[in-house]
Amino acid sequence: MATDYNAFITEATIDGADDGPLAGTTVAVKDNISTEGVRTTCGSEMLADYVPPYSATVVDRLTEAGATVVGKANMDEFGMGTTTETSAFGPTRNPADPERVPGGSSGGSAAAVAAGEADLALGSDTGGSVRCPAAFCGVVGIKPTYGLVSRYGLVAYANSLEQIGPIAGTVEEAAAALDVIAGPDPNDGTTRDLADVEGADPDASYAAAADGDVDGLTIGIPTELFEGADERVVETVEAAIADLEGRGAETTEISLPSVEHAVQAYYVIAMAEASSNLARFDGVRYGARADSDGNWNESFAETREEGFGAEVKRRILLGTYALSAGYHDKYYEKAQDARAWVRQDFKEAFADVDVIASPTMPVPPFELGESLDDPLRMYLADANTTPVNLANLPAISVPAGEADGLPVGLQFVGPKFDEETVIRAASAVEER
Amino acid sequence: MSDTSESTDDAGEDAGGDDAPAHSDASVVDAEAVRHVAELARVRLADDEVGTFAAQFGDILDYFEALDEVPETEREEDLVNVMRPDEVQSGLTQEEALSNADETADGYFVGPKVS
Numbered sequence: 025m026a027t028d029y030n031a032f033i034t035e036a037t038i039d040g041a042d043d044g045p046l047a048g049t050t051v052a053v054k055d056n057i058s059t060e061g062v063r064t065t066c067g068s069e070m071l072a073d074y075v076p077p078y079s080a081t082v083v084d085r086l087t088e089a090g091a092t093v094v095g096k097a098n099m100d101e102f103g104m105g106t107t108t109e110t111s112a113f114g115p116t117r118n119p120a121d122p123e124r125v126p127g128g129s130s131g132g133s134a135a136a137v138a139a140g141e142a143d144l145a146l147g148s149d150t151g152g153s154v155r156c157p158a159a160f161c162g163v164v165g166i167k168p169t170y171g172l173v174s175r176y177g178l179v180a181y182a183n184s185l186e187q188i189g190p191i192a193g194t195v196e197e198a199a200a201a202l203d204v205i206a207g208p209d210p211n212d213g214t215t216r217d218l219a220d221v222e223g224a225d226p227d228a229s230y231a232a233a234a235d236g237d238v239d240g241l242t243i244g245i246p247t248e249l250f251e252g253a254d255e256r257v258v259e260t261v262e263a264a265i266a267d268l269e270g271r272g273a274e275t276t277e278i279s280l281p282s283v284e285h286a287v288q289a290y291y292v293i294a295m296a297e298a299s300s301n302l303a304r305f306d307g308v309r310y311g312a313r314a315d316s317d318g319n320w321n322e323s324f325a326e327t328r329e330e331g332f333g334a335e336v337k338r339r340i341l342l343g344t345y346a347l348s349a350g351y352h353d354k355y356y357e358k359a360q361d362a363r364a365w366v367r368q369d370f371k372e373a374f375a376d377v378d379v380i381a382s383p384t385m386p387v388p389p390f391e392l393g394e395s396l397d398d399p400l401r402m403y404l405a406d407a408n409t410t411p412v413n414l415a416n417l418p419a420i421s422v423p424a425g426e427a428d429g430l431p432v433g434l435q436f437v438g439p440k441f442d443e444e445t446v447i448r449a450a451s452a453v454e455e456r
Numbered sequence: 457m458s459d460t461s462e463s464t465d466d467a468g469e470d471a472g473g474d475d476a477p478a479h480s481d482a483s484v485v486d487a488e489a490v491r492h493v494a495e496l497a498r499v500r501l502a503d504d505e506v507g508t509f510a511a512q513f514g515d516i517l518d519y520f521e522a523l524d525e526v527p528e529t530e531r532e533e534d535l536v537n538v539m540r541p542d543e544v545q546s547g548l549t550q551e552e553a554l555s556n557a558d559e560t561a562d563g564y565f566v567g568p569k570v571s
Contacts (some may be wrong), residue, residue, distance in 0.1 A: 077552035213538040288523050291516075299497060306498075308567045310556035316568065321498060323568035329500035334508075337499055341490070342513060344497040346520075358523040364531040400515050 029117040029126075031098055031136040036062045038093035040086070046204060047090030052142035054133050055096040056103055057188065058177035059083055062093075066179050067101040067111035067129075070311045070331030080177020081212070082146060082188050082205045089204040094142055098132030101333045102302065103150055103181040105129050106402045107390060108157070110335040115392060120162050120431050124389040127160030129153040133191050134161040143192070144201050148178055150186040151290050152384075152409025155421035158191050159384035159433020162423045164198045164450065165191045167409075169441045170416035171216040173202075174209035182297035183214075185290070185413040195422060195451040199230035202443065206230070216441075224441040233444035234451035239272030241449060244377030246280045249408045253386035256427035261383045261434050264424040267456045268449070278373050278380070282365040283411045289362035290410035291403055292346050292355045298336075299343030305331060338399060367415045374439045379449050382408050384421040384433030408435060418443045422450035485513040 033055045040046065053059060056066045058076035065071045087093065100110040108131025109115040118126040119139040126135040130147025134157030137145050147154040149167040158165025166189045173188045180186075190201035208217040218226040243265065250258055269275060307313030307327035314326035332340070346355035373380060386407055395402040412419045417437050424434035434453055438446040490509045494501045501509070550563055559566040 074556055077548055077555055210540065282526075285523060285526050288520050289526075292520060292523070303498075306567075307558060308565050309553075311558075313558040318568070320568050320570050322500075324498045325495075325500040328498055329502075332499065334505070337494075337501070337505070338509065338512065340497050340499060341493050341509065342516065345489075345493045345513075345517075348493065348496065355520060355523065358526050360531065361529045362523060362526040364529040364533075365526060368529065368532075399512055400519060403516070403519075 027117070027119075027122055029119055029122065029135045029139050030114055031116055031132045031139060031141055032095035033065055033067065033098050033111075033113045033132070034063055035095040036093070038062065038083070038087055040090045040092040041088055042090070044088065044090030045200065046086065046144070049091045049143040050094045051086055051091045052095055052097040052133050052136035052145040053083060053093050054099050054130050054145070054147050056099060056148060056179040056181070057083060057146055058179070059093065059096065062096060064096065064179070065113070066103075067099040067113060068331065068333070068336070069112045070305050072112070072312065074310050076177070078177065081174035081209045083177065085205050086146070086201070091144065095136070097130065097136055097145060100129035100131070101336050102179070102298070103129040103148060103153055103186075104298070104335045104339050106152070106156055106405050107395060108132060109392070109396055110333055112333055117392070118161055118389055120160075121389065121429070124391055124430070125160065127157035127385070127389060130191065131157045134158050134163055134165065137161070137163045137191050137193055144197060145191040146188055146205075147191050148186055148188050149413065150182050151294060151413050152406050154189040154191060155384050155409050155419060155433065155435060156406070158421040159435075160389040160431060162431030163191055163193055164195050164423070165189060165421045166198050166202055166443070166447070167412060167419045168202065168206065168443060169418040171214050172206050172418070172441065172443070174212040174215050176209055176211035180301045182294040183301070184297060185294060195420070195447060195454050196231055196234040198420075199234050199447045202230045218441060221441050225444070228444055230443055230447055233447040235448060236452045236455040238268050238449055238452040241268075241273045241379065241445075242377045243268065243273050243275045243449070244278040244373055244380040245275050246278050246283070246373070246380055246382060248280050248283050249382035252407070253383050254388060254427070257383045257386060257388060257432050260425045260427050260432040261381070264434050264453050264456065265381055268452055271452060273452070276377060278377060280369045280373060280411070282362065282369040283407075285362040286366055286411040286414055287403055287407050289359040289366070290406065290414060292359035293363065295339045295343030296347050296356055297343070299340045299347065302336070302340055307331070335399065363414045366411050370411070370415045370417060370437070378438070379445055380437040381449070382435050384408060384435040388427055388430040388432070412437050416440065418446055420446045420450045422453045424453060485510050485517060
């Protein structure tokens, strides 16, 4: 029997249309993306029995395009983690090395694809949650520009940062899935119609952009995202970039000083938004409810004590703290300044380069249990992915090779709504 | 960009100077502070969890202190309102809306007692 990686929380089938661009393909859907009639747990005890009465826009688009949903993928509870170990349904194992984590928070999605249990997967990326597991499992993951893909039906963690993105075995397959899920949705007012976006191509075909042609492409190499990374990871990524130079790409060193503050800004903003978003889980309209004799406030507090795991409580409490009187200006306002600075840094960099390349993760996959007791250590692993969410940009993680037998991901970041360029660059890495 | 870099350097020097002890004091989190914020967030905590969180929050907030070095930055966001006609559309039925509730009565949610 094949190894059980615990990639799925629920195995259930939602049939796709008979024909369409994704006919015959199977897809794993992260368990924070609503599926009508199929329980959607967010990896939490709180929603262990929650069955959505409607499907997310992205799920409808996939099934209408012919894809069949085969299950709901395991994840860090409410997307809060970098290892998929904070799931209430047990950790997912990395198919590349079952003693190691698959990354997170969309670890089940990436593991399902890497293990061949699904052709495609959907994840959600708030601070790297699609790209990190793609890198750790040796598959491809795309974090779209904020506003390209509808979040309707995605259970919110940090609205201003997150996007749903595809994971697949190849760049072209991931891009083809993006072709299907991208586009405006009246149910998500933050989605954009590319016809209204200056410089964007409303007729973009992402799959067609996976042509491997990097001749004349200018790649920016930000020193800040290589410093401090594991030497084996850096060597693998640099070798892949050197190959692209051999195919006509030019590289140039750039500096993004603001990214030194990205992890701090990301966690303050994400925790603040989480503390507000997760206030809805009080056990009244949906979700588990504690057996309490107390009043309204006591009952809610007991429900939330029982329903949430430690990492979720940590983030709700820290977010509440960062927004509370006396600390709002010190943490939240400064984090918003840092966010604006990161955005400005990238904007200036893209005046000179077409894409920016770095390791996706500064470290190889952790061993199971290695980072669980040290949340700050886990947060620091998000150094290279969080700047992208703060700046609302598109990015992709593509396998660059292996270090000591473990997958290493290369991340390309592009200007807003220029998914085609990051896809093109990534497809060239794949063709090496 | 040069303005930004200069002010960062200034802030960095300040952080290493006289202000530094005050900064680290600010992030000391004791059990009482954890209990207070847990009450605000309506999350009950076990006693051992309070102690663990106090230590972890100290480390995490110390790390967040570096945000003090971030220069004030203009937030040039190109936000546009997205409007649509206010037309009646079909939504969830009452039955669907109640389908995940722990307790309902006569088509309503039943919550805990208020006091």
